[in-house]
Amino acid sequence: MKLIIAYIQPEKLTAVKQALYARQIYKISVTNAMGCGQQKGYTETYRGVDIEVNLLKKLRIEIAVNDAFVDATVAAILAGAESGTIGDGKIFILPIEECVRIRNKDSGERAIG
Amino acid sequence: MKKRRTIMTGGLAVVGSAALWAAEVQSTLVLHQQAIDMIWLLFASTLVFFMQAGFAMVETGLTRAKNAGNIIMKNMMDFSVGALVFWAVGYAFMYGNSQGGLIGFSQFFIIDADTTLMRDWMFQVVFAATAATIVSGAMAERTRFSAYLAYSMVISACIYPISGHWIWGGGWLGQLGFHDFAGSTVVHAVGGTAALVGALFLGPRIGKYVIQGDTITSKAILGHNLPLASLGVFILWFGWYGFNAGSTLSGTDANMATIAVTTTLAASSGAVGAMGLSWKQFGKPDVSMTLNGALAGLVGITAGTAVVTPLGAIIIGFIAGLLVVVSVRYIDIRLHIDDPVGAVSVHGICGVWGTIAVGLFARGDAVRGLFYGGGLRQLGVQTLGAFTVVAWVLVSSTLLFFLITRTLGLRVDADHELAGLDLSEHSTESYSGFQIFTTM
Numbered sequence: 078m079k080l081i082i083a084y085i086q087p088e089k090l091t092a093v094k095q096a097l098y099a100r101q102i103y104k105i106s107v108t109n110a111m112g113c114g115q116q117k118g119y120t121e122t123y124r125g126v127d128i129e130v131n132l133l134k135k136l137r138i139e140i141a142v143n144d145a146f147v148d149a150t151v152a153a154i155l156a157g158a159e160s161g162t163i164g165d166g167k168i169f170i171l172p173i174e175e176c177v178r179i180r181n182k183d184s185g186e187r188a189i190g
Numbered sequence: 191m192k193k194r195r196t197i198m199t200g201g202l203a204v205v206g207s208a209a210l211w212a213a214e215v216q217s218t219l220v221l222h223q224q225a226i227d228m229i230w231l232l233f234a235s236t237l238v239f240f241m242q243a244g245f246a247m248v249e250t251g252l253t254r255a256k257n258a259g260n261i262i263m264k265n266m267m268d269f270s271v272g273a274l275v276f277w278a279v280g281y282a283f284m285y286g287n288s289q290g291g292l293i294g295f296s297q298f299f300i301i302d303a304d305t306t307l308m309r310d311w312m313f314q315v316v317f318a319a320t321a322a323t324i325v326s327g328a329m330a331e332r333t334r335f336s337a338y339l340a341y342s343m344v345i346s347a348c349i350y351p352i353s354g355h356w357i358w359g360g361g362w363l364g365q366l367g368f369h370d371f372a373g374s375t376v377v378h379a380v381g382g383t384a385a386l387v388g389a390l391f392l393g394p395r396i397g398k399y400v401i402q403g404d405t406i407t408s409k410a411i412l413g414h415n416l417p418l419a420s421l422g423v424f425i426l427w428f429g430w431y432g433f434n435a436g437s438t439l440s441g442t443d444a445n446m447a448t449i450a451v452t453t454t455l456a457a458s459s460g461a462v463g464a465m466g467l468s469w470k471q472f473g474k475p476d477v478s479m480t481l482n483g484a485l486a487g488l489v490g491i492t493a494g495t496a497v498v499t500p501l502g503a504i505i506i507g508f509i510a511g512l513l514v515v516v517s518v519r520y521i522d523i524r525l526h527i528d529d530p531v532g533a534v535s536v537h538g539i540c541g542v543w544g545t546i547a548v549g550l551f552a553r554g555d556a557v558r559g560l561f562y563g564g565g566l567r568q569l570g571v572q573t574l575g576a577f578t579v580v581a582w583v584l585v586s587s588t589l590l591f592f593l594i595t596r597t598l599g600l601r602v603d604a605d606h607e608l609a610g611l612d613l614s615e616h617s618t619e620s621y622s623g624f625q626i627f628t629t630m
Binding site: 088091109120121122123134160 | 397605608609613617618619622625626
């Protein structure tokens with residue numbers, strides 16, 4: 078069982094979701110996140126004065142999958158979120174110790190399924 | 191003898207002073223007439239001007255938060271740019287000396303205008319700006335700002351004034367007896383038709399139509415603020431009293447009371463009609479459809495407001511309310527034309543309907559419709575007028591949008607559209623400090 082966390086550009090969400098659906102991965106959690114990596118920030122203007130925006134709007138995607146689906150999930154996120162420019166984001170893959178479904182107390186791979 | 195002479199002299203004096211008095215009364219009356227007209231028309235102008243705020247709020251509310259500032263800029267600038275070109279050439283094309291009933295051609299830059307002309311220009315410029323601003327809604331969320339400025343300039347300078355001249359400026363349609371009291375065709379059908387052409391040239395917003403195999407599914411893209419949209423509708427309704435009742439062009443024309451009543455009833459029955467049909471079709475009374483329904487009723491009654499009975503107004507408004515629901519869905523689901531606020535249906539379809547309805551429901555002395563024994567003549571003229579004007583706008587705005595597409599580029603780049611026009615076109619945020627979802 079792995080937890081896949083990805084930070085992506087907000088406008089790429091639809092493309093990522095479509096890529097995931099195409100690979101039969103339907104479970105996803107999305108949170109709004111603020112952050113920046115190498116991209117630093119961008120400039121807005123307000124009444125002619127520059128505003129340095131350091132923290133950029135990002136999306137944090139979390140998907141818990143069984144081991145057989147890890148590669149497909151990563152491939153889907155790559156396919157949907159990649160534009161080739163700086164700021165596309167990162168994918169982290171973490172092991173999961175245990176998983177319990179609240180409704181019927183299923184646990185382990187069954188619960189993720 | 192002496193007594194008699196005294197009486198005669200006295201009599202003459204009375205007659206003389208009575209004549210003097212009558213002349214004075216006459217000039218006072220004229221002065222008062224002018225003053226009342228001046229006050230009424232300037233007041234009505236400000237009401238119609240305020241409709242710009244209504245359009246801005248409706249469009250902002252029915253589109254996404256990431257484009258709010260862009261919508262405001264479009265509404266701000268179509269009036270500002272439009273007023274300048276309407277001063278330079280628009281008024282001259284519309285109300286200048288008629289050249290064969292096709293176009294006006296004098297009084298450029300309203301040169302040597304007296305106060306009456308100033309007053310008339312003021313009342314007309316707010317109508318011209320209304321026609322221009324209608325298009326903004328249909329083209330929302332994907333139009334390049336510079337292209338929109340260019341488009342606004344041309345519609346206020348040329349497209350609107352020329353068809354306006356045919357009807358209100360002494361042109362050929364007016365001479366035929368075409369009746370469009372406050373502008374169902376002159377303003378709304380013109381704006382709605384240009385909106386249709388604009389939306390066609392632009393194509394749908396990204397994510398609006400999803401193609402899977404052979405089927406195209408229409409997806410809803412929700413507006414971000416319904417309270418703002420409804421405030422906009424109330425402002426428009428409020429401004430419409432100036433739009434319709436002000437079109438008496440005279441503050442002493444008591445018919446303005448009838449006009450206010452027919453305007454109110456048509457808007458109300460439009461809202462009821464749209465609410466009822468949406469309730470029946472979707473299972474719940476739809477909020478934004480009902481808002482559109484009130485506007486549809488207002489657009490529908492604008493042509494006939496002065497010549498229909500209250501009952502006629504209710505029927506016209508109700509049918510407009512039904513039409514708007516049917517046509518919004520048809521344009522979206524069947525034709526796949528993306529009109530985010532329903533401008534084509536509200537202003538285009540219902541504008542044409544309202545114009546034709548005059549030929550059915552009119553009960554005036556000069557203008558009498560089919561249902562009140564007027565025969566088919568008025569109906570024929572109304573239909574001819576509405577469709578000629580629609581054809582004129584289809585052709586002229588197709589040419590305009592084609593030229594803009596080739597030169598400035600009509601549509602923003604895809605990544606700009608996704609990030610939102612506030613950031614990409616104006617490099618600013620409308621809701622700083624709020625979390626705005628730009629995920630669609």
